[in-house]
Amino acid sequence: MLILLPLSWLVYYSFHDRAGGFTLANFAQLVTDPTFLDPLITTVILATSSAIICCVVAAPMGWLVARTDMPLRRTVRALVTASFVTPPFLGAIAWELLAAPNSGLLNQAFRAITGAEQDEYLFDIYSLPGLIFVIACYTFPYVFVLVANALDRIPGDLEDASSILGASVWTTARRVTVPLAMPAVLAGALIAFLQAMTLFGSPAILALPAGFHTMTTKIWSLFQYPPNPELAAAASLPLLVLTILLLRAESFVLGRRGYSVVGGRQGNPRLVSLGRWKWAALAVVFIVLLNPVFLPYGALLNAAFSPVASQFVSLGTLTLHNVEFVFFELSATKLAFENTLILCTAAATIGTVMAVVIAYMTARKAIAWHKALGFLATAPVAVPGIVLGVGLFLSYTRPPFVLYGTLWILLIAFVTIALPSAYQQLYSAFRVVNPDLEEASRILGATRLGTLARITAPLLRTSVIATWCFIFVGVIRELSAAIMLFTSETKVISVLIFDLNESGDLGAIAVLGLIMLIVTFAVVVLINRIPGFGGVRLRNT
Amino acid sequence: MAAGTFSRRDMLKASGAAAMTVFASPLRAAAPEPTAITPALIDAATKEGKVIFYTSIDLPISEKIAKAFEAKYPGIAVRVERTGAERVFQRIGQEYASNIHAVDVVNSSDASHFIVWRRDGLLAPFVPEDVAKHYPADQKDADGLFAGFRAGLSVIGYNTNLVKAADAPTSFADLLEPKWAGKMVKAHPGYSGTIMTATYEMSRDLGWGYFEKLAKQRVMQVQSSADPPKKLALGERAVMADGNEYSMFQIKESGGPVEIVYPPEGTPLIVGPNGIFKAAPNPNAARLFQCFCFTAECQQLVSDFGGLRSFHPDVKEKPGRKPFRDIKVMTEDAAAVEKNAEAIRAHYTKLFRV
Numbered sequence: 001m002l003i004l005l006p007l008s009w010l011v012y013y014s015f016h017d018r019a020g021g022f023t024l025a026n027f028a029q030l031v032t033d034p035t036f037l038d039p040l041i042t043t044v045i046l047a048t049s050s051a052i053i054c055c056v057v058a059a060p061m062g063w064l065v066a067r068t069d070m071p072l073r074r075t076v077r078a079l080v081t082a083s084f085v086t087p088p089f090l091g092a093i094a095w096e097l098l099a100a101p102n103s104g105l106l107n108q109a110f111r112a113i114t115g116a117e118q119d120e121y122l123f124d125i126y127s128l129p130g131l132i133f134v135i136a137c138y139t140f141p142y143v144f145v146l147v148a149n150a151l152d153r154i155p156g157d158l159e160d161a162s163s164i165l166g167a168s169v170w171t172t173a174r175r176v177t178v179p180l181a182m183p184a185v186l187a188g189a190l191i192a193f194l195q196a197m198t199l200f201g202s203p204a205i206l207a208l209p210a211g212f213h214t215m216t217t218k219i220w221s222l223f224q225y226p227p228n229p230e231l232a233a234a235a236s237l238p239l240l241v242l243t244i245l246l247l248r249a250e251s252f253v254l255g256r257r258g259y260s261v262v263g264g265r266q267g268n269p270r271l272v273s274l275g276r277w278k279w280a281a282l283a284v285v286f287i288v289l290l291n292p293v294f295l296p297y298g299a300l301l302n303a304a305f306s307p308v309a310s311q312f313v314s315l316g317t318l319t320l321h322n323v324e325f326v327f328f329e330l331s332a333t334k335l336a337f338e339n340t341l342i343l344c345t346a347a348a349t350i351g352t353v354m355a356v357v358i359a360y361m362t363a364r365k366a367i368a369w370h371k372a373l374g375f376l377a378t379a380p381v382a383v384p385g386i387v388l389g390v391g392l393f394l395s396y397t398r399p400p401f402v403l404y405g406t407l408w409i410l411l412i413a414f415v416t417i418a419l420p421s422a423y424q425q426l427y428s429a430f431r432v433v434n435p436d437l438e439e440a441s442r443i444l445g446a447t448r449l450g451t452l453a454r455i456t457a458p459l460l461r462t463s464v465i466a467t468w469c470f471i472f473v474g475v476i477r478e479l480s481a482a483i484m485l486f487t488s489e490t491k492v493i494s495v496l497i498f499d500l501n502e503s504g505d506l507g508a509i510a511v512l513g514l515i516m517l518i519v520t521f522a523v524v525v526l527i528n529r530i531p532g533f534g535g536v537r538l539r540n541t
Numbered sequence: 542m543a544a545g546t547f548s549r550r551d552m553l554k555a556s557g558a559a560a561m562t563v564f565a566s567p568l569r570a571a572a573p574e575p576t577a578i579t580p581a582l583i584d585a586a587t588k589e590g591k592v593i594f595y596t597s598i599d600l601p602i603s604e605k606i607a608k609a610f611e612a613k614y615p616g617i618a619v620r621v622e623r624t625g626a627e628r629v630f631q632r633i634g635q636e637y638a639s640n641i642h643a644v645d646v647v648n649s650s651d652a653s654h655f656i657v658w659r660r661d662g663l664l665a666p667f668v669p670e671d672v673a674k675h676y677p678a679d680q681k682d683a684d685g686l687f688a689g690f691r692a693g694l695s696v697i698g699y700n701t702n703l704v705k706a707a708d709a710p711t712s713f714a715d716l717l718e719p720k721w722a723g724k725m726v727k728a729h730p731g732y733s734g735t736i737m738t739a740t741y742e743m744s745r746d747l748g749w750g751y752f753e754k755l756a757k758q759r760v761m762q763v764q765s766s767a768d769p770p771k772k773l774a775l776g777e778r779a780v781m782a783d784g785n786e787y788s789m790f791q792i793k794e795s796g797g798p799v800e801i802v803y804p805p806e807g808t809p810l811i812v813g814p815n816g817i818f819k820a821a822p823n824p825n826a827a828r829l830f831q832c833f834c835f836t837a838e839c840q841q842l843v844s845d846f847g848g849l850r851s852f853h854p855d856v857k858e859k860p861g862r863k864p865f866r867d868i869k870v871m872t873e874d875a876a877a878v879e880k881n882a883e884a885i886r887a888h889y890t891k892l893f894r895v
Binding site for chain 1 (some may be wrong): 786
């Protein structure tokens with residue numbers, strides 16, 4: 001229902017003209033008009049390159065962290081989590097501060113060091129390669145987490161067997177470990193591709209100044225005055241079709257290879273000794289992490305306290321002006337924070353409860369249509385945020401459900417977006433809990449729900465909390481659906497930051513962005529500190 | 542004529558052409574009696590406790606206006622909803638289409654929006670005392686639906702660290718020289734009402750050929766007309782092809798390395814009216830806020846702190862700024878902008894690709 005209603009409106013609109021008559025004109029315009037074809041091609045190049053970069057960088061890192069004796073492995077995981085928690089649009093703005101061709105801090109440093117002319121620069125972030133780079137920075141955690149978790153689970157026995165049969169460490173890695181990790185890498189590549197394809201904030205921030213569109217920014221521009229929802233709906237469908245095709249391709253590939261990961265009782269994976277290379281590996285990992293974490297956070301901190309965002313702040317120039325502005329002058333701050341926190345908490349709670357119930361029903365085959373239910377819960381993954389935004393807008397601005405202008409429409413969007421991954425996580429968690437305990441409880445007279453609440457849920461506590469945090473963080477990061485659905489009363493932080501970027505208020509963005517990150521980390525840490533909740537790290541996500 | 546202020550008549554003299562404007566509407570229903578700020582109005586407004594102000598004025602100034610109002614009338618909070626004028630227009634349209642009446646008072650840098658809102662019957666007739674007493678006739682709507690809150694210019698500018706004064710461009714024609722390729726920043730008419738109005742005036746006076754050539758100069762395309770001045774201040778680009786004069790004043794007067802150029806072809810003039818919506822959720826607070834906006838006190842703040850030009854004759858302009866009457870401006874024509882907005886947007890997108 002959540003997903004079918006917006007999608008049917010989407011399809012309906014795409015085949016109709018303004019007067020309501022059936023037409024294919026929207027699609028005809030789509031395939032003939034170069035202002036639509038160019039963004040489509042750009043988007044495909046963008047998504048493919050980002051996915052490749054993510055895999056090349058993140059898969060080896062995942063292996064280093066899961067399977068070698070590289071030092072500081074936990075710290076590295078935490079830092080990858082930090083880049084996951086960073087909203088991509090905030091990262092894009094931070095990279096503007098760093099690598100805008102003239103005012104970017106890195107380019108200034110480059111000129112200062114080499115004595116180059118004022119027009120020369122090292123990086124130009126306002127370009128397709130720049131955009132690909134920034135998107136890869138905030139997409140690689142998906143690949144990393146999948147690969148690292150898969151490698152954590154792959155039993156060491158197979159590798160031991162390989163060694164016993166006389167293979168060298170490297171042969172084992174090449175012949176055993178890599179093939180075993182391949183499904184995770186492929187799945188990661190797919191997620192990276194989909195993320196890059198459906199992101200809205202980063203292209204809006206970096207591609208528009210450079211004078212090109214991606215599909216998401218193009219769809220969004222169709223909602224500017226005079227709005228053209230019919231064309232926007234038609235332009236959304238290629239993204240939707242592409243996503244569905246890719247997901248089918250993935251299940252086809254994984255369907256054949258997935259068996260390899262299923263192991264019995266496993267010994268702890270054996271760590272490969274890197275010897276003296278371990279420090280070199282760590283250095284490389286930290287250089288990689290400079291890009292999504294250290295440099296952008298540094299640039300944001302600098303911009304927050306500097307009178308001009310492109311100047312390196314010093315004790316003499318340090319100013320609290322931006323902080324004052326955000327807290328005492330910007331009248332949208334309080335409302336946006338309230339809305340964001342309400343939505344994050346509500347979406348995380350509702351989403352987790354829904355995911356627990358659905359995962360329970362499907363994993364325990366509690367109802368007749370459990371397979372269809374599982375499919376429905378996963379289906380939203382095929383709907384890019386901006387497409388969902390368009391669909392929800394079309395559905396809920398008209399009777400019978402007029403929800404536009406309320407927080408409900410945003411809540412629906414966020415829960416829908418979060419549900420697939422939440423469900424997947426909890427489903428796999430249910431699979432490892434032995435049903436015997438639940439059956440015992442049932443035999444002793446407890447109801448199904450009672451058992452779920454008293455026996456199963458506590459057993460799954462870690463996964464449930466991880467899922468909750470995952471949705472919470474995801475909602476804070478979300479911009480593409482929110483940008484289609486907000487009104488002045490229901491603005492969220494991500495939209496506020498996007499607004500400020502359009503008027504060039506970088507200092508205020510830096511302050512808001514940093515507060516947002518602090519709140520996010522605080523919530524995640526707090527939830528994990530509550531007695532009895534146990535320690536959870538986001539690595540499970 | 543007090544020093545540093547100006548009226549529509551000056552503009553016409555300056556530009557040497559008469560034009561139909563949004564304010565030259567035929568006399569229909571007479572405007573309502575002017576309203577003064579009375580204790581009764583303040584009481585009624587304080588009961589409502591808040592007012593929602595949709596505007597395209599750059600945030601630091603619009604929030605300053607809000608804070609000045611809050612300081613004067615404690616207990617009434619102003620929430621500023623700031624985005625580009627074209628977005629404000631789209632947002633109100635989208636909200637009203639869904640029966641969401643969130644906006645109390647609106648200010649737009651695209652005066653043509655008021656033609657649409659008037660046609661749709663969305664605006665409430667209301668005349669603040671200051672408007673009736675002090676404002677030039679051509680800045681007041683005949684039906685009392687809105688009045689000219691501010692005027693601004695879209696100017697050329699450059700970063701003084703990156704460009705020597707002797708090398709700086711002096712006209713729109715100069716911007717087409719190859720040496721500025723890749724070094725300019727400009728704002729977008731699909732976002733900014735200032736740039737929409739300016740694009741209309743320039744395409745009329747200079748022809749679209751100017752924009753065709755400008756589009757080949759690899760300009761950095763930003764959204765708000767307040768952003769090019771900020772990109773200059775950052776040092777991100779050397780020259781701005783368009784942008785707010787008022788943002789330039791603010792940056793320059795606080796020591797930023799920027800300088801304004803008034804092109805001899807004429808500088809695009811943009812009037813930003815204020816109006817109240819009929820369906821305003823806080824009608825009394827809206828009236829009080831509208832009254833406050835047109836007081837000499839608020840207008841002086843808008844001029845001093847904001848760098849905007851005011852129609853209030855009691856406002857004294859800051860020394861050091863070029864007096865308005867010495868500037869050759871292009872003629873504003875809101876009715877023509879209203880007719881051509883969609884075509885302008887389409888033409889612009891075709892040339893600049895975004």
